[in-house]
Amino acid sequence: MSTSISPLATPFPEMATIAGVRLRVARARYKDWDRTDLTFAELAPGTTVAGVLTQSKCPSPEVEWCRKALVLGEARALVVNAGNSNAFTGSRGREAVEAIAAQTAQAIGCRPSDVFVASTGVIGVPLPIDKAQAGLAAAFVAPEADWRAAAETIGTTDTYPKGASATAIVDGRTITIAAIIKGSGMIAPDMATMLGFIFTDAAVEAPFLQAALSAANARTFSCITVDGDTSTSDTVLAFATGAAGNKPLADDDSDGADAFRAALADVCRQLALLVVRDGEGATKLIEVTVEGAESDRSAHRIAMSIANSPLVKTAIAGEDANWGRVVMAVGKAGEPAERDRLAIRFGATQVAEGGLAVSGYDEAPVAAHLKGQDVEIGVDLGLGEGRATVWTCDLTHGYISINADYRS
Amino acid sequence: MSTSISPLATPFPEMATIAGVRLRVARARYKDWDRTDLTFAELAPGTTVAGVLTQSKCPSPEVEWCRKALVLGEARALVVNAGNSNAFTGSRGREAVEAIAAQTAQAIGCRPSDVFVASTGVIGVPLPIDKAQAGLAAAFVAPEADWRAAAETIGTTDTYPKGASATAIVDGRTITIAAIIKGSGMIAPDMATMLGFIFTDAAVEAPFLQAALSAANARTFSCITVDGDTSTSDTVLAFATGAAGNKPLADDDSDGADAFRAALADVCRQLALLVVRDGEGATKLIEVTVEGAESDRSAHRIAMSIANSPLVKTAIAGEDANWGRVVMAVGKAGEPAERDRLAIRFGATQVAEGGLAVSGYDEAPVAAHLKGQDVEIGVDLGLGEGRATVWTCDLTHGYISINADYRS
Numbered sequence: 030m031s032t033s034i035s036p037l038a039t040p041f042p043e044m045a046t047i048a049g050v051r052l053r054v055a056r057a058r059y060k061d062w063d064r065t066d067l068t069f070a071e072l073a074p075g076t077t078v079a080g081v082l083t084q085s086k087c088p089s090p091e092v093e094w095c096r097k098a099l100v101l102g103e104a105r106a107l108v109v110n111a112g113n114s115n116a117f118t119g120s121r122g123r124e125a126v127e128a129i130a131a132q133t134a135q136a137i138g139c140r141p142s143d144v145f146v147a148s149t150g151v152i153g154v155p156l157p158i159d160k161a162q163a164g165l166a167a168a169f170v171a172p173e174a175d176w177r178a179a180a181e182t183i184g185t186t187d188t189y190p191k192g193a194s195a196t197a198i199v200d201g202r203t204i205t206i207a208a209i210i211k212g213s214g215m216i217a218p219d220m221a222t223m224l225g226f227i228f229t230d231a232a233v234e235a236p237f238l239q240a241a242l243s244a245a246n247a248r249t250f251s252c253i254t255v256d257g258d259t260s261t262s263d264t265v266l267a268f269a270t271g272a273a274g275n276k277p278l279a280d281d282d283s284d285g286a287d288a289f290r291a292a293l294a295d296v297c298r299q300l301a302l303l304v305v306r307d308g309e310g311a312t313k314l315i316e317v318t319v320e321g322a323e324s325d326r327s328a329h330r331i332a333m334s335i336a337n338s339p340l341v342k343t344a345i346a347g348e349d350a351n352w353g354r355v356v357m358a359v360g361k362a363g364e365p366a367e368r369d370r371l372a373i374r375f376g377a378t379q380v381a382e383g384g385l386a387v388s389g390y391d392e393a394p395v396a397a398h399l400k401g402q403d404v405e406i407g408v409d410l411g412l413g414e415g416r417a418t419v420w421t422c423d424l425t426h427g428y429i430s431i432n433a434d435y436r437s
Numbered sequence: 438m439s440t441s442i443s444p445l446a447t448p449f450p451e452m453a454t455i456a457g458v459r460l461r462v463a464r465a466r467y468k469d470w471d472r473t474d475l476t477f478a479e480l481a482p483g484t485t486v487a488g489v490l491t492q493s494k495c496p497s498p499e500v501e502w503c504r505k506a507l508v509l510g511e512a513r514a515l516v517v518n519a520g521n522s523n524a525f526t527g528s529r530g531r532e533a534v535e536a537i538a539a540q541t542a543q544a545i546g547c548r549p550s551d552v553f554v555a556s557t558g559v560i561g562v563p564l565p566i567d568k569a570q571a572g573l574a575a576a577f578v579a580p581e582a583d584w585r586a587a588a589e590t591i592g593t594t595d596t597y598p599k600g601a602s603a604t605a606i607v608d609g610r611t612i613t614i615a616a617i618i619k620g621s622g623m624i625a626p627d628m629a630t631m632l633g634f635i636f637t638d639a640a641v642e643a644p645f646l647q648a649a650l651s652a653a654n655a656r657t658f659s660c661i662t663v664d665g666d667t668s669t670s671d672t673v674l675a676f677a678t679g680a681a682g683n684k685p686l687a688d689d690d691s692d693g694a695d696a697f698r699a700a701l702a703d704v705c706r707q708l709a710l711l712v713v714r715d716g717e718g719a720t721k722l723i724e725v726t727v728e729g730a731e732s733d734r735s736a737h738r739i740a741m742s743i744a745n746s747p748l749v750k751t752a753i754a755g756e757d758a759n760w761g762r763v764v765m766a767v768g769k770a771g772e773p774a775e776r777d778r779l780a781i782r783f784g785a786t787q788v789a790e791g792g793l794a795v796s797g798y799d800e801a802p803v804a805a806h807l808k809g810q811d812v813e814i815g816v817d818l819g820l821g822e823g824r825a826t827v828w829t830c831d832l833t834h835g836y837i838s839i840n841a842d843y844r845s
Binding site: 083084085086087088116117118119151152153154256261338339340343344346347349352353356357359360361362363364365366367368369371381383384385386423424425426428429430432433 | 559561669768773792
């Protein structure tokens with residue numbers, strides 16, 4: 030972990046253990062460092078799994094492996110490597126993933142396709158199989174680790190460990206969801222990458238788990254951006270051990286389906302915001318809400334156009350209520366918009382309305398709002414009912430220092 | 438003009454006058470400054486005009502005015518205001534444009550629709566009609582100005598004046614094209630904006646001039662990016678006075694059509710590169726060429742994905758041959774790509790091929806190439822014949838300083 034902690038960091042929360050999940054960490058020494066960098070989670074028999082993976086056309090072999098394994102919907106183990114993303118490494122990269130899955134399957138007695146693998150770190154260097162094998166062997170016999178240790182072990186350029194949890198009542202029982210995530214940008218130096226792992230003791234059939242995760246993803250992970258870049262390795266996996274003993278959630282009519290979905294979405298939202306809060310060089314968390322669009326999809330595109338605009342992000346860094354740059358970002362999104370219906374606010378203060386600056390608006394609350402760590406930009410297009418909220422961070426000298434002053 | 442000149446600046450070239458074009462500049466004092474900020478170009482009767490305008494959904498009233506006037510294809514005057522973009526100013530902004538056109542039309546005896554207007558500068562403040570009228574009145578009686586004076590007068594955050602020219606043989610006569618442009622980013626502080634004005638003494642019918650300009654635009658202005666942002670006011674206009682006396686160029690079969698198109702494209706390419714060279718904070722000009730794509734359109738999208746990636750741009754700023762970030766940008770473009778066919782080069786040195794780092798490639802020429810001011814990134818997708826070249830600049834602390842440390 031980096032020594033300079035993000036000013037937006039939040040403390041690692043208290044998180045309960047999840048029955049059916051055993052965490053262990055080890056030192057594979059993928060880089061020349063003295064820290065744990067291999068995480069092994071053993072999952073009880075019967076655990077179901079769902080996932081959302083990067084849409085990159087050039088994914089890592091780990092992503093391809095997980096995509097294939099997800100079809101079966103069953104999981105017995107998760108292995109996460111930090112320090113080497115194994116991306117863009119050809120057949121040797123694939124062999125490393127296969128070797129990890131085979132060794133783990135043999136150790137715990139399962140099919141290789143029950144083993145999920147994710148890696149993060151430098152690109153273009155095949156994951157060294159010997160280090161992975163030695164690290165795994167050490168992990169198998171290591172004492173159990175807690176969430177914080179696992180969160181620290183999957184991190185690379187993260188400046189603080191990230192976890193979130195929630196509970197829900199399902200079929201009369203309290204089920205728990207606990208999750209860890211790493212990432213400080215969609216992409217960080219050395220292709221750092223967002224990797225998120227969610228565990229629950231609820232019994233959930235794989236198709237329903239996938240539907241719930243995909244729905245939550247659309248409103249959380251797919252709504253954050255640090256620099257508009259997309260990793261070759263982004264991975265979020267959700268595992269349900271069933272140890273809570275509830276009647277398995279199978280569809281929308283299952284007892285507790287709504288509560289489970291809400292708890293899962295809550296955890297995903299917490300995780301997503303933790304990643305933005307560790308955005309490279311971030312000093313402010315920016316929430317962009319677009320309303321009045323022709324559709325939710327159109328609202329999302331306009332919100333992402335604003336959140337990805339370097340000029341908007343630098344204006345917020347400078348605590349400058351530069352709504353002209355917001356107009357620019359709306360205009361360039363290519364979605365339906367009418368200049369003379371547009372309204373823009375910073376925090377609770379309308380600064381533009383009906384295609385014009387609000388005459389004599391009070392600048393004091395706007396200035397006060399922009400000085401804070403949490404900044405809200407609101408846009409009302411005045412066209413329809415479409416709505417979306419996305420989150421990003423400001424663009425500062427820190428981002429340039431991390432990404433330009435660094436050498437691979 | 439800013440006092441800190443871009444390290445990539447080039448000297449203002451020698452440029453011939455264009456028969457049928459009279460340039461004058463004046464002080465309208467749109468801002469509290471003592472410099473010329475209003476440019477007036479009077480054009481001979483019979484001048485034809487073509488234009489390409491921003492695709493922003495929230496354009497300035499000037500852009501809307503020009504779009505309408507272009508339908509007629511005839512021009513007698515151009516008025517350019519610097520210091521106030523007049524964008525997002527509602528009906529008062531429209532009235533200012535109409536007033537400028539009316540006053541100019543009356544002074545030189547033409548229709549208001551023969552007067553083209555462009556403005557650049559702060560957004561959201563209606564252009565003050567009284568200052569525009571006084572400035573215009575002064576311009577009408579000012580002595581003739583040269584290209585350099587006009588280029589300086591249309592500039593705002595530009596760090597150096599920009600001009601380009603070319604000649605061609607058309608119908609047995611030498612025709613000349615001379616042009617000026619302003620812009621230091623698609624968008625700069627205060628919504629600076631790209632405004633380009635091209636003048637030729639060739640006789641060119643308006644539809645052919647428009648076709649030639651649109652074709653040149655697709656390979657030049659549409660192939661540059663500084664920060665991926667799109668101005669509300671981007672405008673390039675081409676005026677042909679016909680003073681050279683050639684048989685008017687009317688279609689592809691006209692004598693000299695190819696030569697004229699080539700000269701126009703040459704001027705557009707020079708202008709486009711001058712803008713990138715003045716990109717905010719730029720220390721390196723980056724040329725990105727994508728080959729082997731499924732189509733030219735697909736190649737263009739992938740090239741722009743690379744050129745707009747903050748991680749690629751910061752890597753070049755850091756003189757870091759980080760081809761992993763290029764892979765990432767290819768992958769996120771959403772266009773057909775196969776990881777295991779991808780080849781990447783920096784300058785003349787292949788660094789990745791067939792989905793793998795080139796084993797033991799010589800790092801010395803790559804390091805030397807990246808230390809220079811002109812950096813080439815080449816990508817071969819190995820899929821088809823599609824090809825595109827685009828240009829951008831690196832992303833540095835200078836960009837953040839200009840855009841975040843500034844207050845509106």
